[in-house]
Amino acid sequence: MTAQTDESPHVVVLGGGLARVGCAHRLADEGVRVTLVDRNDYHQFQPLLYQVATSQLPAEDIARPHRTIFREHPTVGIRTADVAEIDVANRTLTLSDGDRITGTHLVVAAGARPEYFGVPGAAEHAFPLYSVADAERLRRHLQSTIHTGSETAGALDVVVVGGGPTGVEITGALTELMAALVATERISKPGTIIVVERGKTLLGAFSKKSHKYARKRLAEHGADPRLGTGVAAVHADRVELDDGSTIRTRTVIWGGGESAASVVGSTTGLTIGRGGRIDVQPDLGVEGRPHVYAIGDVANIPGRHGTILPQLGSVAQQSGVWAADNILRELHGDKRKPFHYKDKGIMAMIGRNAAVAEVGRHRHQVEGPVAFAAWLGVHAMLLSGAHSKTDAFVSWAWDYFDRDHAATVEWSGTPRRIAWGDESADIPHIIVDELAQSPIQGIRQPPNPAGTRSAAAGPQVPGS
Ligand SMILES: Cc1cc2nc3c(=O)[nH]c(=O)nc-3n(C[C@H](O)[C@H](O)[C@H](O)COP(=O)(O)OP(=O)(O)OC[C@H]3O[C@@H](n4cnc5c(N)ncnc54)[C@H](O)[C@@H]3O)c2cc1C
Structure with a gap:
C-alpha cells in the first residue's frame, strides 16, 4: 500500500x-x-510514577519537555x-x-x-496513577493526611485496588514510606497498606513462584493482601468490599485496570x-x-x-x-511488514532489594538483585528515547535499590534526584489541579484551580 x-x-x-x-x-x-x-508539553515516564507519589523522586525528574527531546530534529513540530x-x-x-x-x-x-468498571464512587474518590499530575496529587494528599491525621487510628491506612504490577509496586513503595516516617519520628505507628485483588494471587500474569515471592515480600513489610475479593464501592472515608466487609480509609489508590x-x-x-x-x-x-x-x-x-x-x-x-x-x-512504495515484538519479559519492583522478573522465551524466573538488573536494563533502554544520560538513571536506580533511604524521603530531606544535568529551560511545566501547599520548581497550578482531587472527577484535568 x-x-x-x-x-x-x-x-x-x-x-x-x-x-x-x-x-x-x-x-x-x-x-x-x-x-x-x-x-501536555512534556513526555512522562510512567514506570517511575510510584516513586513520585511516595516522595522518592520529584515529579519533574520523570517528565521531559517534548521540545527538549526534539531540539535537534527540525522536522518535528510540537502542538500542545x-x-x-x-x-x-x-x-x-x-x-x-x-x-x-x-x-x-x-x-x-x-x-x-x-478504568473503574462502574464501581460506584471510584472515579470521585480513588486516586489513579497514570500521569505525573496523578502522582503529584497523590503525594500531596498523603502528605496532608500525614500532617493532619497521624494520631487518629486508621487515618494513615491506604487501600490499593488491584494486585497487578502497578498495585504491587505502589504497595511496596508505600510500606517503605511508612517505615521511613516512623524511623524519622514523623509518625509513631505506620499506616497499613491493604491491597485488594479479586483474583487468588498477586501479580496474576506471573508464575506461581513470583506470586509467592511478591506476597512474602509485601507481608514482610507489613502490607495486608486481601485476595479473592473485589471493591464494591468507594466513599470518601471507606471502601466496601464484595465480601460485605468495610475498610475505613481516606486514601484509595486505583490500580484496578485501564x-x-x-x-x-x-x-x-x-x-x-x-x-x-x-x-x-x-x-x-x-x-x-x-x-x-x-x-x-x-x-x-x-x-x-x-x-x-x-x-x-x-x-x-x-x-x-x-x-x-x-x-x-x-x-518508498514497498509493502508494509507485520510487527514482530521482541519480548523483554515481565518484571516488577516490589521495593528496595525486592524485584521479580520473568525473562526469555521460557519466562525464566529471577528474584532480588538479578531481577532488578533486568528491570534496570529494560527501563534504561525505554528512557533513552527521552534522555541521553541514561547512566544518571542507572546510578540513581542502583542507589535506590541498594541503600536504606529511610532518612531521605522528602519529609525529612530532599529525595535523591536523578542527575540529569538539565538546564532550567528543560524543566517541564506540570499542572496539578489542586491547591499546592508549597510550590515546587517545575510544577505550577492551573490559572483557575478546579479544586478536585481526582483525575476522573472532571474531563478537563490536565495530565491525566
Ligand atoms: C503506574 C504505571 C507503571 C508502569 N510500569 C511499567 C513498567 O515498569 N514497565 C513497563 O514496561 N511498562 C510499565 N507501564 C506501562 C507503560 O508505561 C505503558 O505501556 C506505556 O507508557 C504506553 O505508552 P503509550 O505511548 O502508548 O501511552 P502513554 O505513555 O500513556 O502516552 C499517551 C499520550 O497521549 C496523550 N493524550 C491522550 N489523549 C489525548 C488527547 N485527547 N489529546 C491530547 N493528548 C492526548 C497523553 O497526554 C499522553 O502523553 C506502567 C504504566 C503505569 C500506569
Whole structure:
C-alpha cells in the first residue's frame, strides 16, 4: 500500500508517550515532517510514577519537555493541545479549540486511562496513577493526611485496588514510606497498606513462584493482601468490599485496570475491541483506513497464537518504531511488514532489594538483585528515547535499590534526584489541579484551580 498523494509526507502523531518516542524519532531521523500533538508539553515516564507519589523522586525528574527531546530534529513540530476528535477517514485531528491538523499519515498513540468498571464512587474518590499530575496529587494528599491525621487510628491506612504490577509496586513503595516516617519520628505507628485483588494471587500474569515471592515480600513489610475479593464501592472515608466487609480509609489508590484514552470513544470509523482499544492489523495499520496506524496502549496489537500484546513500555516503544518503518516503506512504495515484538519479559519492583522478573522465551524466573538488573536494563533502554544520560538513571536506580533511604524521603530531606544535568529551560511545566501547599520548581497550578482531587472527577484535568 503506498501513499497516493502529491503532497510531501506529513505524519501527524496523537500522543507523546513511549510509543511516540519510538515513532517520531525514527521518522525525524529520515527527515520526514512530523507534527506531534499532546495535551501536555512534556513526555512522562510512567514506570517511575510510584516513586513520585511516595516522595522518592520529584515529579519533574520523570517528565521531559517534548521540545527538549526534539531540539535537534527540525522536522518535528510540537502542538500542545487537547484533541477532541479523530477523523480517521481524512487523517485529521480536531483540537478542543476547533483547530484542525491533517496529515498524509496519522498515528494514534493516545495511551490509556484508568478504568473503574462502574464501581460506584471510584472515579470521585480513588486516586489513579497514570500521569505525573496523578502522582503529584497523590503525594500531596498523603502528605496532608500525614500532617493532619497521624494520631487518629486508621487515618494513615491506604487501600490499593488491584494486585497487578502497578498495585504491587505502589504497595511496596508505600510500606517503605511508612517505615521511613516512623524511623524519622514523623509518625509513631505506620499506616497499613491493604491491597485488594479479586483474583487468588498477586501479580496474576506471573508464575506461581513470583506470586509467592511478591506476597512474602509485601507481608514482610507489613502490607495486608486481601485476595479473592473485589471493591464494591468507594466513599470518601471507606471502601466496601464484595465480601460485605468495610475498610475505613481516606486514601484509595486505583490500580484496578485501564482502557483506551477517552478520545477513542468519540471517534467513529475504528474497530474497537477489548478494553475499548483500537483493533489493529498485524502491521499496526487500521483496517480499511489507508495510512492510519494505532500503537502502544491505545491499540490491541496482535501477538503470537491469537494473543494480544500486553500494555507495556517495550510494546509501545517497539510498535512506534515499527509503525514509522512501515510509513517509510509506504513512502518508498514497498509493502508494509507485520510487527514482530521482541519480548523483554515481565518484571516488577516490589521495593528496595525486592524485584521479580520473568525473562526469555521460557519466562525464566529471577528474584532480588538479578531481577532488578533486568528491570534496570529494560527501563534504561525505554528512557533513552527521552534522555541521553541514561547512566544518571542507572546510578540513581542502583542507589535506590541498594541503600536504606529511610532518612531521605522528602519529609525529612530532599529525595535523591536523578542527575540529569538539565538546564532550567528543560524543566517541564506540570499542572496539578489542586491547591499546592508549597510550590515546587517545575510544577505550577492551573490559572483557575478546579479544586478536585481526582483525575476522573472532571474531563478537563490536565495530565491525566
Ligand atoms: C503506574 C504505571 C507503571 C508502569 N510500569 C511499567 C513498567 O515498569 N514497565 C513497563 O514496561 N511498562 C510499565 N507501564 C506501562 C507503560 O508505561 C505503558 O505501556 C506505556 O507508557 C504506553 O505508552 P503509550 O505511548 O502508548 O501511552 P502513554 O505513555 O500513556 O502516552 C499517551 C499520550 O497521549 C496523550 N493524550 C491522550 N489523549 C489525548 C488527547 N485527547 N489529546 C491530547 N493528548 C492526548 C497523553 O497526554 C499522553 O502523553 C506502567 C504504566 C503505569 C500506569
